Amino acid sequence: xxxxxxxxxxxxxxxxxxxxxxxxxxxxxxxxxxxxxxxxxxxxxxxxxxxxxxxxxxxxxxxxxxxxxxxxxxxxxxxxxxxxxxxxxxxxxxxxxxxxxxxxxxxxxxxxxxxxxxxxxxxxxxxxxxxxxxxxxxxxxxxxxxxxxxxxxxxxxxxxxxxxxxxxxxxxxxxxxxxxxxxxxxxxxxxxxxxxxxxxxxxxxxxxxxxxxxxxxxxxxxxxxxxxxxxxxxxxxxxxxxxxxxxxxxxxxxxxxxxxxxxxxxxxxxxxxxxxxxxxxxxxxxxxxxxxxxxxxxxxx
Amino acid sequence: xxxxxxxxxxxxxxxxxxxxxxxxxxxxxxxxxxxxxxxxxxxxxxxxxxxxxxxxxxxxxxxxxxxxxxxxxxxxxxxxxxxxxxxxxxxxxxxxxxxxxxxxxxxxxxxxxxxxxxxxxxxxxxxxxxxxxxxxxxxxxxxxxxxxxxxxxxxxxxxxxxxxxxxxxxxxxx
Numbered sequence: 001x002x003x004x005x006x007x008x009x010x011x012x013x014x015x016x017x018x019x020x021x022x023x024x025x026x027x028x029x030x031x032x033x034x035x036x037x038x039x040x041x042x043x044x045x046x047x048x049x050x051x052x053x054x055x056x057x058x059x060x061x062x063x064x065x066x067x068x069x070x071x072x073x074x075x076x077x078x079x080x081x082x083x084x085x086x087x088x089x090x091x092x093x094x095x096x097x098x099x100x101x102x103x104x105x106x107x108x109x110x111x112x113x114x115x116x117x118x119x120x121x122x123x124x125x126x127x128x129x130x131x132x133x134x135x136x137x138x139x140x141x142x143x144x145x146x147x148x149x150x151x152x153x154x155x156x157x158x159x160x161x162x163x164x165x166x167x168x169x170x171x172x173x174x175x176x177x178x179x180x181x182x183x184x185x186x187x188x189x190x191x192x193x194x195x196x197x198x199x200x201x202x203x204x205x206x207x208x209x210x211x212x213x214x215x216x217x218x219x220x221x222x223x224x225x226x227x228x229x230x231x232x233x234x235x236x237x238x239x240x241x242x243x244x245x246x247x248x249x250x251x252x253x254x255x256x257x258x259x260x261x262x263x264x265x266x267x268x269x270x271x272x273x274x275x276x277x278x279x280x281x282x283x284x285x286x287x288x289x290x291x292x293x294x295x296x297x298x299x300x301x
Numbered sequence: 302x303x304x305x306x307x308x309x310x311x312x313x314x315x316x317x318x319x320x321x322x323x324x325x326x327x328x329x330x331x332x333x334x335x336x337x338x339x340x341x342x343x344x345x346x347x348x349x350x351x352x353x354x355x356x357x358x359x360x361x362x363x364x365x366x367x368x369x370x371x372x373x374x375x376x377x378x379x380x381x382x383x384x385x386x387x388x389x390x391x392x393x394x395x396x397x398x399x400x401x402x403x404x405x406x407x408x409x410x411x412x413x414x415x416x417x418x419x420x421x422x423x424x425x426x427x428x429x430x431x432x433x434x435x436x437x438x439x440x441x442x443x444x445x446x447x448x449x450x451x452x453x454x455x456x457x458x459x460x461x462x463x464x465x466x467x468x469x470x471x472x473x474x475x
Contacts, residue, residue: 022368023367023397025367025371026366026367026368026370026393026396027393027397029370029389029390029393030371030391030394030397032386032389033371033374033386033388033390033391034387034389034432035386036385036386036389036390037383037384037386038384038386038432038435040384040385040386041432041433041435047384047385050379050385051378051379051385054379054380055335055379055380057332058335058336058380062335062336062337062338065337065338066338137335137338137340138335138339138340139335139381140334140335140337140339140341140344140345140346141334141344141347141350141381141382141449142344142381142382142383142429142430143344143430143442143445143446144382144383144433145341145342145343146382185342189434189437189441189445190436190437209441210343210434210441210445211342211343212342266342267339267340267341267342
């Protein structure tokens with residue numbers, strides 16, 4: 001049982017004034033805080049440095065706890081894997097045989113593709129990563145999906161660079177401090193990625209749902225062409241994400257599009273690479289770098 | 302050994318410890334989720350900083366001035382990922398609500414405390430999520446934070462117990 005609070009300060013003028021002042025400070029502070037919050041939604045850049053400074057403090061602890069307990073995100077999957085082991089084994093063996101056959105077919109196509117490309121002297125834009133790091137931790141109490149990347153300005157990471165894992169797109173860099181960077185994950189409610197269907201190039205937009213899934217909507221509303229199993233890759237439209245990075249797989253049709261699951265799960269991905277943003281001047285610069293060796297093998301017998 | 306500096310029997314706890322323990326617990330609880338190696342795909346952890354903040358206020362309403370939500374909320378905003386200022390405003394409003402309730406309900410018990418917190422947590426978390434995503438569909442945003450709100454309310458008695466333990470440590474005589 002709590003002792004009853006006696007807020008009435010009695011006859012003392014000084015006590016009365018200080019109590020009144022505390023309430024005035026609290027109310028004005030609360031109002032100012034909410035205004036600040038609205039302001040920082042509108043202009044998130046202004047306060048990014050303050051937040052990055054505090055995350056620089058948290059990062060060493062996150063690094064240490066990560067090295068001690070590893071990543072604790074996959075617990076549910078590990079348990080589920082034991083339960084489903086038998087049926088999964090059968091299914092995977094069937095898939096493996098199927099995939100081997102496809103692989104043989106694809107390798108010949110790949111060789112043909114390479115020769116045709118050489119014939120056309122087509123250059124691929126540089127897909128090499130700017131820097132590689134790993135995801136340390138993320139906001140887990142807020143509805144914002146922001147992860148902390150283990151590298152920052154020390155490795156040349158700056159805001160607006162796309163981040164990908166081995167399996168697919170992870171998100172983009174929101175801001176970078178001296179040794180950590182914030183990554184806005186693909187699944188954040190505010191993250192919209194222009195994609196296209198890998199099979200036929202049908203353009204669409206992928207919206208984060210905030211719970212680990214994506215909403216996919218086509219640009220024309222008239223029909224809903226998605227089927228479960230469709231693979232979506234980045235289209236390069238809008239000039240941030242380079243084209244042809246795998247993004248998601250459609251799992252379910254919906255009234256106004258489809259529900260998709262990201263191919264790269266940030267909870268399980270180990271290393272991620274930071275790429276150059278896909279802007280015209282970047283593409284030109286990379287062309288210029290690649291051009292000399294591409295023209296070199298001219299004298300063919 | 303200096304005799305004057307030696308602790309005497311029954312001496313009250315140091316003022317420094319009495320002041321620092323509550324603030325330190327809230328600050329650590331706010332920063333803790335960002336220090337775990339957990340990349341979450343939805344808001345899975347309860348807002349620990351907020352829970353400790355509410356429990357300290359409910360347990361010792363007079364301990365802090367009403368404006369304590371301003372600095373502690375700013376600290377929480379830096380680590381939670383919310384737009385800066387959200388917790389500054391909402392925590393201070395919660396603090397005002399608790400002070401008001403302590404004037405209305407004269408003898409407050411555990412069930413009163415739980416109900417007050419169970420009213421405040423959904424309001425704070427829902428408003429915080431809506432402020433963070435003003436353009437998104439409100440129904441979906443609320444659905445996103447609903448599991449976290451339920452979990453937080455169920456966890457509250459445990460956090461209250463922990464706060465009580467910290468309070469005993471805070472006031473422990475030598």
